[in-house]
Amino acid sequence: MRILWVVNTIFPSLSLSLGLQPPMSGSWMYGLAEKISEHNDIKLTVVTVYNGKEILEKKIDGIDYILIPMKNKKMWGEVFDQVKPQLVHIHGSEFSYGLDLIEQRPEGKYVLSIQGLVSVCADYYLAGLSIKDVIKNITLRDLLKNDNLFQARNKFKKRGVAEKKYFSKVDAILGRTDWDRAHAWALNQNVPYYHCDEMLRKEFYTDEKWSYENCEKNSIFISAANYPLKGFYQVLKAANLVKKTCPDLRIYVAGHKVCGDGTLKSELKLSGYGLYIKKLIRKYKLDQNVIFLGVLTAEQMKERYLKSHIFICPSSIENGSNSVSEAQILGVPVIASYVGGVTSTISHKKTGFLYEYGDYSVLASYMTQFFDKRIDLEFLSSEAIIEARKRHSSDIIIESYYEIIKKVMS
Template identity: 35%
Template sequence: MHDKALCEIRRRHEDKCEKKFCAIDGGMRERSMNIKMRILWLCNIMLPAIAESLELPYSNREGWLTGIYERMSKDDRKQVELGICFPVERLEGKLKEQDGRWMLGSTVCYAFEENLNSPEKYDESMEARFSDILKDFVPDVVHIFGTEFPHTLAMTRAFGRPERILIGIQGLCFACADAYMADLPEYVQRRRTFRDWIKKDGIIEQQEKFRLRGEHEKQAIRNAGNITGRTVFDREETKKINAHAKYYHMNETMRYNFYDGKWKMEESVPHSIFLSQGDYPLKGFHYVLLAMPKILSEYPDAIVYVAGNSIIADGTMKDRIKISSYGKYLKRLIREYGLKDKVKILGKLSAEEMKRQFLKSSLFICPSSLENSPNSIGEAMLLGVPAVAARTGGIPGMLGDGTEGLLYDAGNVDKLAEAVIKVWMNPEEAEKRAEAARKRAYRTHNGDANYERLLEVYREICE
């Protein structure tokens, strides 16, 4: 049966209210008198609600997507008919039984196969899968969350309607590639450990993978007529690639856990520093280690806690075999500066565990060589945790220097150390800045306001 005929049958079954006809792509399909927008999301992960319905494991990453989905599901106005597509390693089990398509309430869910372990590789077969999804759902707008994976490019090619494509900028791979080395010594950049050699994943190769991802990213941005972002940095960078795309300012909503709770100095561990991650050079963990001698000269009890996987473990032979060149460099800094008891790797943390660590830390640092609008800073601001961050990318527009936190020139470890010391030497001022940051964050990351803004963007694109 013809694809459009199938689509019309499905629409007749799902929509019982009074209807009218409207032209779509030269054809006709039925829509209610109260015209709804058919929005197809392309996500980087399977949303937890979808995974739970299929009894599958899921990731807590990009938790803000769940927030938008829940608001949309509970919105009595029902302005949006939603479809969601997401990558899986393989279509198997219930996914395969249903050909990767099923209903979750009124939401149509689609799975597609993609190797997320090699995001630098483009798989043309995704275009065919997306073509099938697009024929089935017939969206008014395709909203793509992020440009980090090649499925973004595949979807823009499959849809082929730039004026109805909306890309939401998260990070920018091509910019990250340029900043990836983060002032590492050249010998560290070029060195390859056994693990690096076996996996063909030394630091130079890692940077090259970001460059390849960046090329796909640029092509996708050129194919889009609409872009959402939230910083001067992402606006300027995307404009260089596609000056004709319409840019919409769209603030992000954080994970719901971080809207409850408030940092209190007396309940934090004195002189404790928290980093949200540090397992590759761009995130700047080594800058903090280089700054520690100066920090310790003023505060000998200072300690650093780092969330995420440990790349410096060496307790077993397997750990030693798996160490990367960057991990080896971090271990050398820890050894040379006597920091063995001053660094604690916390492992992968849930949202609630992250929140607890924020609240018990006396200071949060974002030392990255480049960031657009890191959620970790937004989360720290919401909780009112004193923050120090590198002046890079979109951060200066997110955290006011001297009024909401302290910024330092990216890569300047002396200035980083001085900022940390300043926070601890003037705790009352630090608290004032943190409270100002908290008030701003509650405005910027207001979930209801951001949801209404999203609907406004959808309506404008559909006009």
């Protein structure tokens, strides 16, 4: 069985072989690809774009990788003819690479798996920021790159127009939440939808589990904060309330350092949202409470989860947050905004706590209750582990994936 994957990132193993920095996104694909490559009845080829001028091919650990020059769209058809796939699996609708292939080889069998939906997320991009907030914080970098927050939102909208075309051209949709099922149905009520959960990074399938005794008390962990949709500024507003009774509060933030690293170069590259965050931190006197960690490896992420008192997902919209799932499978107590597909992964007061996005007073209240142990954190932890293990069982996911691709191909 020949399967061609169209993806938006260069996989870690290929990145390392080329001397590139491994991507921090797309982790749900890597474990599935490894499992698939172990089966002799499937020949997996993974293709994406890069900045080179020629097609680049490599075979690593049983997987064939192909990189297509980003500016040469005609090569998608050539790759299809070379691989002769019986099924093409397009991972994510955020970019139009898969559309380029479909338009050149419409006779193929195509499956689209939903990651996020930019056409929907565009409406939530500013996450409650006012026009005044955006305009007051436009930076030199924003002007030079034509990339203030309004323009960034418009880029989402533009990509969303292309995204919607997928739903009329593919043979099946893969999703994992009630939210993505509803939006897939709204975009095309005739295309079959199949539920298939996602695997986590292999580092999180571990016997190491969170414990109250070993965590850093009054600390929270945020996995991303680089643009408004991730809702970090709402956490800062909540922290302003929490700090009054918990002055030793620590907020650890992974990912791109939205406020820069203090160098002149980073100041010149500071985005409008980064400037807004810097001002909020200064306004609420949180300079000693917020620690930006930068981009972390999977192992470093796991260590930070385990050390934290709480994991918070404050996004204005999410499909299924893999960060929430990583926290849950480790048993880290979770608080998340009640948005999108998050409600498919958290049962309120059983496997985590949910609050209405933007209601930072409720978020602050939950944080203090977690810190004061007015909530049974051990119960939350154990229940979350049970649910996450079931949801992200590699054996169950592989079996589901096999059944789905066979149905689509039949």
